[in-house]
Structures are given as C-alpha cells and as structure tokens.
Amino acid sequence: MTTAERQPRPVRAEPGELVEVSFTVNGTETTLRLPARVTLSDALRDHLGLTGTHVGCEHGVCGMCTVLVDGEAARACLLFAIQLDGAEITTVEGLGKPGDLHPLQRSFGRNHALQCGFCTPGFLMSSYDLLAAKPEVAAEELPAELSGVICRCTGYRNIVTAVRETQEEFPEGIPAPGNCGRRALAGRSAGQAAGALPEAEEEPVATEIVLPDGAPTVAVRIATGIAVEDSRVWTVFDDIQLLARCLPGAELTGELGDNLYSGRARVSVGPVKLAFNGVAKILEHDREAGRMRVLAQGQDTGGAQTQADIELRTEASGDGTVLHADAKVYLTGRIAQFGRALAGDISRRMFEQFAGAVAEAAQSGRAPEGPVKAPSAVKLMFGTLLDRIRLAFRRR
Numbered sequence: 001m002t003t004a005e006r007q008p009r010p011v012r013a014e015p016g017e018l019v020e021v022s023f024t025v026n027g028t029e030t031t032l033r034l035p036a037r038v039t040l041s042d043a044l045r046d047h048l049g050l051t052g053t054h055v056g057c058e059h060g061v062c063g064m065c066t067v068l069v070d071g072e073a074a075r076a077c078l079l080f081a082i083q084l085d086g087a088e089i090t091t092v093e094g095l096g097k098p099g100d101l102h103p104l105q106r107s108f109g110r111n112h113a114l115q116c117g118f119c120t121p122g123f124l125m126s127s128y129d130l131l132a133a134k135p136e137v138a139a140e141e142l143p144a145e146l147s148g149v150i151c152r153c154t155g156y157r158n159i160v161t162a163v164r165e166t167q168e169e170f171p172e173g174i175p176a177p178g179n180c181g182r183r184a185l186a187g188r189s190a191g192q193a194a195g196a197l198p199e200a201e202e203e204p205v206a207t208e209i210v211l212p213d214g215a216p217t218v219a220v221r222i223a224t225g226i227a228v229e230d231s232r233v234w235t236v237f238d239d240i241q242l243l244a245r246c247l248p249g250a251e252l253t254g255e256l257g258d259n260l261y262s263g264r265a266r267v268s269v270g271p272v273k274l275a276f277n278g279v280a281k282i283l284e285h286d287r288e289a290g291r292m293r294v295l296a297q298g299q300d301t302g303g304a305q306t307q308a309d310i311e312l313r314t315e316a317s318g319d320g321t322v323l324h325a326d327a328k329v330y331l332t333g334r335i336a337q338f339g340r341a342l343a344g345d346i347s348r349r350m351f352e353q354f355a356g357a358v359a360e361a362a363q364s365g366r367a368p369e370g371p372v373k374a375p376s377a378v379k380l381m382f383g384t385l386l387d388r389i390r391l392a393f394r395r396r
Helices: 040-047 104-111 118-133 141-144 156-169 230-237 240-245 335-337 341-365 377-394
Strands: 018-025 030-036 066-070 072-075 089-090 217-227 251-255 260-269 274-288 293-299 305-317 320-332
Touching: 018 118, 040 141, 066 118, 104 156, 104 377, 118 156, 217 341, 217 377, 230 240, 230 305, 230 320, 230 341, 240 251, 240 260, 240 335, 240 341, 274 305, 320 341
Parallel strands: 018 089
Antiparallel strands: 018 030, 066 072, 066 089, 217 320, 251 260, 260 274, 274 293, 293 305, 305 320
C-alpha cells in the first residue's frame, strides 16, 4: 500500500487524549500512545529519539524531513503519526550503520556533498527514493529531480555529483537500506513522554574497537600545565578507577579483562543530550616513558557514535607537570552535527577540566568530590567566544 492509498483509522480523539499507533521503524516494531495532533516528524524525533529527521519549514516545502513510508518518500512534517498504523518507515538512521555506511552515504562523504549538514538527511532520503524509483534517470535531469529539497548551499553541485556517482556504481538499482533490523531505532519506550528513558533491555556493548578509515572528525592536540609532580600524576594514571573518576561526565562500570573496560558517559550541549555506553582499551601504559595510549568507543541510544584514539603524555616541568593529549575523534549521528571547530573547542575544554581533576586527585590521593561534570553549554559558548576574541587581538 502506498502512502497515497493509506487511509487513517477512523478515530475521534478528545483534546489531550492519547491514541495508540503501531508501525515499524527501521525494521523495529513499535507502539506509541500519542495525542492525535502529533506529526510523524515529532514522533520520530521526540518519542523515538531519531533526530536525524530534521524539521525545517514544517509546511512540506523544504524537504528536510523526508523519510520513506512504505518504500516511498514522504514529508514527515505533513503526516500525523496516527495516520500510519501498520506502516513501514525508514529514516536516515536506517540507511547505513556507523561502521558500514550505505553507498549513497559514502559517496556524499567522498564528494564533500554537504556544508552545515542540516539538509543532508533530507537529500540522502530523497536521493535514495529517486535512484530506487528511477535508476535510469538521466544526468541532466538530476538537478530538477532533486529540487524537492530546497537547500542550495555551496555543496549543492557536489550533491548532484554524489548521486550521479552512486547511480553509475549501481546501474541495476541502489542497494536497500542497511541498518533496518531489530533495535535499529533509538529508544524511548512506547507511550512514554519525550525525554523518558527506555525500559527495554539494553543491547550488549560491542567489545571490539575498530577505528574508521580516513581522516578523523576532530583532531585535538593540547598541552596544559598542572602544579603537581610527574610521579604523583602517574599515581592517578596507575589507578584506572581513580583515572576514570577524573573524566568529565564519565563512569567506569566494569573490568572486562585484557586491559578492556566498560563504562558510560553523558554529554549535554544545549538541547543535545547524549548518554553513551561503551568500552575503552589501554594499548600502552608506560610510566617510565610517560606515555599512555587508549582506544575508546561508545554509542548513544539515538544512534550517535564516537570513537577515539587518545595518547596522554606527561613531561616534567620544574615543580609541576605538562600534561599532553593527542586525540583523533570520529563522530557519527547527532553528535556529528557539531561543526569541527566547535567539537574541537568542546574537546579542549573537557581536557582542561580533566587535567584539573587529575591534579586534584594527585594532590589529595582520592577521587574528586562527586562526579566531574562536563562543562555547561553556556560556559562552553562564552569560553570559546572569549578565546577567539583574544586570538583576534593577538593577530592585530
């Protein structure tokens, strides 16, 4: 049944009354109880945590909210969720996996087919629908065929190139979405209010850490001085439990053996709130050389994923220590919506906070009082702004 043929169930709902609707999202069946006025885009974003579906004009014009409903492109902002009982819905999160992107996603990345990224999910889903329905579309027709998504930033020509390249790679038809399976959707449980956490059993955390190919999303190199002797800093680095307590927003939850540890971390920047479950593996811990190397990865219930290769080094400096950190960070999902510059600034602020917590723990011999909280959005924003103002004045 196509979207056009689908008829809403005969429902009369009183103001404030919740209506039950069941559909399949990215291969996972789910049931929600929602007010009748809730749109599909709001149901996906606010009740299922699938924020890859962006909302722009909310009039069905801009195309940012494009998803697949029963295999056809549809504007999620123009559909009420309760219209779609029994439907199969595919969002951009279902297109490919973080470690195994869909060919269309790979082509967009390879051709730099994005700028701020806000239009990217809409273009991806619209492009997929086009190549699935018209695999033989002529190259000269692509700009018109893709005009349903109206963003026209400087990456637009690259978007057309990426779609054409994918078409040439798969002349017989584009591969199906690759991340549509059980629990591929993000997780607020059915019927709960937005912001509630899922009651479903947690997925097992993958323990194999494999970094993506290619350049990292963010590369950070930082050095900060702390007024603690090098040997006392390493008393913290030698105690993994104590070291973990110094990481902003992080908590160690288990030792898995072979220098592998499980943990969780919370990140909150403005309206974006993420809770990662993941693992970290210590590849090198050399007190004599003053060097420690760690691989880490984590995944949020909304599909955001972060992976990192972190090297920590200590250098004696008078009565204190210079703590160096080199990190290569790979981001996918919601967290990747931050620009590279902002993500780098956030990483630097968090490292400075980590260094301060290490200094406190080295001096006192115990963990900082209470969990080390990640810096607030306001502090990050104003701290970053002040740093850039100072840099501008130095250049004069």
